[in-house]
Amino acid sequence: MxxxxxxxxxxxxxWDGRYSNEDDPATKEWHVGPDKLEGYLExxxxxxxxxxxxxxxxxxxxxxxxxPFEMYSRGYTDQTCVEFSAAVIAQMAPKNPAIxxxxxxxxxxxxxxxxxxxxxxxxxxxxxxxxxxPTHLLKSIPPVIVEDTAAYSREVFRILKPGGVFVCxxxxxxxxxxxLLKVEGTNWTDLHTPMALxxxxxxxxxxxxxxxxxxxxxxxxxxxxx
Ligand SMILES: C[S@@+](CC[C@H](N)C(=O)[O-])C[C@H]1O[C@@H](n2cnc3c(N)ncnc32)[C@H](O)[C@@H]1O
Numbered sequence: 001m002x003x004x005x006x007x008x009x010x011x012x013x014x015w016d017g018r019y020s021n022e023d024d025p026a027t028k029e030w031h032v033g034p035d036k037l038e039g040y041l042e043x044x045x046x047x048x049x050x051x052x053x054x055x056x057x058x059x060x061x062x063x064x065x066x067x068p069f070e071m072y073s074r075g076y077t078d079q080t081c082v083e084f085s086a087a088v089i090a091q092m093a094p095k096n097p098a099i100x101x102x103x104x105x106x107x108x109x110x111x112x113x114x115x116x117x118x119x120x121x122x123x124x125x126x127x128x129x130x131x132x133x134p135t136h137l138l139k140s141i142p143p144v145i146v147e148d149t150a151a152y153s154r155e156v157f158r159i160l161k162p163g164g165v166f167v168c169x170x171x172x173x174x175x176x177x178x179x180l181l182k183v184e185g186t187n188w189t190d191l192h193t194p195m196a197l198x199x200x201x202x203x204x205x206x207x208x209x210x211x212x213x214x215x216x217x218x219x220x221x222x223x224x225x226x
Contacts (some may be wrong), residue, residue: 009131010148012105015085017067019064027064030124031169032197037123040207044121044192045167046074048218055118056079058159060106063088068099071121080117082106107151112135112159120156123169128157130172130180141176149180157186163216165191171203181210189215 006013018026018205049055054077059068062081074080080100083089093101104111106125129148156166166188170177182188191209198205217225 006218009128012084012086015063016087019085029067030063031127031171032123034067034087036197036205037067037169037207040195040197041167042156042188044195044207044209045165048165049076049118050219051075056080056116057119057121058082058117059113060120060122060156062092063124064092064141067121067123068110069096072096080112082109082112100104107148109155109159114158115161117160118164120164120166122156122159124169126152126168126177126181127170127172130170141180146180150183150185153181153183153188154176154185157188160212162213164212166210166212168208168210169197169205169210171205174206174208175207177206178207181208182215187213191215199221 005191015026018024021027052075054075055067057071057076057079059065059079059081062083063085065160070078077098080102081089082102082104083092084105085105089101091125091209093099102109102111107129116189126149130145147174160166168177168181177194188210189212191211194206194208196204196206
């Protein structure tokens with residue numbers, strides 16, 4: 001990808017253009033699909049909300065991903081997808097109108113109340129916010145990325161309930177991701193150390209799991225401890 005194109009990834013118009021071309025690879029999954037995510041989510045995330053419970057889930061920059069639909073089919077029916085590309089919302093919303101589709105910018109979501117979600121999921125949206133010219137692999141970080149990712153992290157922190165979980169999936173190394181997400185105005189606790197979802201290579205996809213404030217034990221952990 002050319003550096004100038006990487007910078008464009010921060011703009012809604014750029015994404016509208018890509019989603020309007022059905023031959024574009026953007027219309028597929030980014031980084032990893034539900035198959036590679038499944039084991040990670042089953043082991044680390046879903047036990048917090050066992051079958052029969054309905055966590056409030058926000059999908060941040062859901063794009064053309066099938067992840068919301070996969071989660072819905074496993075019983076997680078209370079979902080909100082926040083996307084600033086009107087083009088992709090127009091394509092995806094008819095596939096499941098029971099999901100709320102909000103045309104908002106994840107850096108600023110005033111329409112969403114504080115402390116309202118149990119689980120926030122991001123796959124490659126933090127990545128899109130970080131894409132910037134020659135530094136899109138974060139070898140050095142321009143101020144605009146530091147500001148945007150901090151605003152994003154504070155917004156996700158705000159809309160999660162205390163104890164809520166933020167999973168952020170991207171191709172960046174922990175030394176960069178941690179300081180861009182753990183910013184003033186947040187109090188993230190690591191749910192786990194970053195986990196590789198793809199084999200070692202030039203860009204390993206990792207899952208970062210963060211909790212708003214202290215970690216609450218799952219029901220089964222609490223029962224085991226009692
Ligand atoms: C790299 S794609 C990932 C799409 C999808 N999550 C996936 O894993 O396939 C990034 C998505 O985030 C959306 N996006 C990027 N920046 C955003 C922002 N500031 N607010 C809302 N959506 C944004 C884009 O429209 C695009 O759909």
